[in-house]
Amino acid sequence: MSDYISHDHEHDGIDRRGFLQCMAWAGTGLLWTISGGVLVSKTLAQIAQAGDSLPTATDLSFLQISDSHIGFSKEANKDVTATFRIALDRINAMPTPPSFLIHTGDISQLSKPEEFDTFDEVLKSCRTKDVFYVPGEHDVLDGSGKLYRERYLKSVEGKGSGWYSFNKNGVHFIGLVNVLNLQAGGLGQLGDEQLEWLEADVKDLGSSTPIVVFAHIPLWAVYPQWGWGTSDSERALGYLKRFGSVTVLNGHIHQVLQKVEGNVTFHTAMSTAFPQPAPGTAPSPGPMKVPAEKLRSMLGLTSVRYLQGKSSLAVVDSNLS
Amino acid sequence: MYTSIARDKTVRILFAISSLFLSNFSLGQAEKEASADGIKKNQIVIKDFHFTPETLTVKSGDKITWINRDEEPHTVVSVEKQFKKSSALDTDQEFTITAAAPGTYTYFCSVHPKMTGTIVVEEP
Numbered sequence: 001m002s003d004y005i006s007h008d009h010e011h012d013g014i015d016r017r018g019f020l021q022c023m024a025w026a027g028t029g030l031l032w033t034i035s036g037g038v039l040v041s042k043t044l045a046q047i048a049q050a051g052d053s054l055p056t057a058t059d060l061s062f063l064q065i066s067d068s069h070i071g072f073s074k075e076a077n078k079d080v081t082a083t084f085r086i087a088l089d090r091i092n093a094m095p096t097p098p099s100f101l102i103h104t105g106d107i108s109q110l111s112k113p114e115e116f117d118t119f120d121e122v123l124k125s126c127r128t129k130d131v132f133y134v135p136g137e138h139d140v141l142d143g144s145g146k147l148y149r150e151r152y153l154k155s156v157e158g159k160g161s162g163w164y165s166f167n168k169n170g171v172h173f174i175g176l177v178n179v180l181n182l183q184a185g186g187l188g189q190l191g192d193e194q195l196e197w198l199e200a201d202v203k204d205l206g207s208s209t210p211i212v213v214f215a216h217i218p219l220w221a222v223y224p225q226w227g228w229g230t231s232d233s234e235r236a237l238g239y240l241k242r243f244g245s246v247t248v249l250n251g252h253i254h255q256v257l258q259k260v261e262g263n264v265t266f267h268t269a270m271s272t273a274f275p276q277p278a279p280g281t282a283p284s285p286g287p288m289k290v291p292a293e294k295l296r297s298m299l300g301l302t303s304v305r306y307l308q309g310k311s312s313l314a315v316v317d318s319n320l321s
Numbered sequence: 322m323y324t325s326i327a328r329d330k331t332v333r334i335l336f337a338i339s340s341l342f343l344s345n346f347s348l349g350q351a352e353k354e355a356s357a358d359g360i361k362k363n364q365i366v367i368k369d370f371h372f373t374p375e376t377l378t379v380k381s382g383d384k385i386t387w388i389n390r391d392e393e394p395h396t397v398v399s400v401e402k403q404f405k406k407s408s409a410l411d412t413d414q415e416f417t418i419t420a421a422a423p424g425t426y427t428y429f430c431s432v433h434p435k436m437t438g439t440i441v442v443e444e445p
Contacts, residue, residue, distance in 0.1 A: 141409040184429035227435040284369035
């Protein structure tokens with residue numbers, strides 16, 4: 001089945017077939033493949049179907065999951081652990097597992113130890129063991145994020161409130177924290193200390209190094225009225241301007257949105273828990289209740305194909321049927 | 322967004338009709354609740370990511386209570402750290418403070434900082 005849009009009469013990025021395909025999916029995940037500096041994403045179902053879509057041994061593949069909200073049990077999804085488990089099942093069903101996972105925050109609903117425990121326990125079933133985290137605001141409700149850091153930064157050298165970077169196969173990954181010390185009336189925030197660190201972190205990298213930045217709240221102004229943006233993201237992106245390939249992966253808004261600006265591709269991932277309304281389409285950005293049989297369709301995914309040096313996305317919409 | 326439900330006009334119309342019924346129903350419910358309980362004195366309701374009323378005027382010594390009616394956790398934090406901050410309030414959880422010295426106090430939700438409110442404390 002094709003994941004390309006074939007009939008987009010309303011220019012809204014979805015056709016009837018795509019919509020129907022979406023309905024077969026629950027739980028989400030995106031596989032990112034880097035092949036010679038070219039970043040391409042595929043839905044898990046695509047890979048499971050094709051069987052041979054995985055990169056060769058020299059390529060790097062990783063997977064983004066987001067917004068598990070373990071502990072949430074309201075109308076929008078009474079069993080978020082089950083849908084998280086389904087997402088992991090999809091990962092396990094892949095012919096070749098991804099090298100690692102990135103979780104872009106909101107592991108838990110209320111930062112409770114028992115919610116983190118459940119997440120960790122369920123995650124044990126995942127064949128891919130390396131996971132890199134950034135916190136969502138739901139993970140740091142204690143105000144400092146101490147519990148989150150104790151649990152989820154063990155394998156990295158976390159700086160400040162938990163930001164870090166690492167290299168894989170020539171790609172430089174940067175995990176940022178934009179959910180702490182938020183100011184009244186404002187948006188997500190990185191803060192001076194983190195921005196100074198970022199500037200120094202990329203200073204000695206060659207401009208041809210592919211960069212992947214991941215953080216919970218979008219690093220672009222998706223919808224500031226709902227707080228969907230980061231007040232000082234422009235400064236961060238300024239430090240990355242000279243790089244030929246920058247990919248920004250975010251969560252928080254429980255839906256796929258994409259934007260390309262120069263060499264920067266912005267992408268937000270779906271939640272494995274519940275959908276949220278499209279910007280401005282509801283009184284608030286709270287969990288969106290949909291009929292049970294529709295939930296899976298609202299957890300669908302959009303895949304991205306980003307070609308280095310191109311200014312537009314090759315594929316915008318796809319699904320995980 | 323690419324994940325909207327209705328892509329078919331019939332579905333859209335049906336959806337619109339059902340929304341109409343739903344909104345009528347919830348209006349009726351709200352009226353019923355209001356007449357039964359009335360509006361609690363010095364209560365600030367957190368609903369749809371807003372503090373209502375946005376500005377509350379009380380007398381020094383009065384108790385002020387916030388109640389979260391959202392499915393999302395919220396907090397109540399004084400901008401100038403002038404009163405104790407709440408923990409994360411889950412659905413239907415409350416937080417109460419006692420109004421201190423007369424003055425104007427601004428506060429916000431530290432989880433969703435776009436949410437702000439004001440307490441005006443007057444002489445008793």
